[in-house]
Amino acid sequence: MKISTTAQAGALESNDVLVTVMPNDQGGVQIQLETKRVIFKQFGKQIEEVVRGKVSEMDVDDVIIKVQDKGALNYTIRARVQTALERALASGTRD
Structure with a gap:
């Protein structure tokens, strides 16, 4: 699926x-991670x-994912990625 x-x-x-x-108009999955250096x-x-893993599980292609981390645990990251992708996919179907 594409958003x-x-x-x-x-x-x-x-x-x-x-x-x-x-x-992502260039194609592929690109991740931009912002967090503290340590x-x-x-x-x-x-x-x-x-x-x-979450992007692959949801079968989404050609997406840029910007992750601005403030110390989240893995389950929080997975939930946020899933919610953002679901919102983008739902918005795309309304057109």
Whole structure:
């Protein structure tokens, strides 16, 4: 599936994550991770794997996912990615 609109889920509060999804005209899944440097070094690859896993599970293609992490746990990241993708997919079907 492909999304045709931008959508968000989450918040920029402590222990949360703001996930923004948008169509990727160049194709493929691109992840833009913003977090503290120490978190990125220790957990960056794991966060990206969690995001890619949820995108793959939902069978979404050609998407840019911006992840602004504030210390969220994996289950929160998965939930935010899923919600943002569901919002983008629902918005695209109303046109």
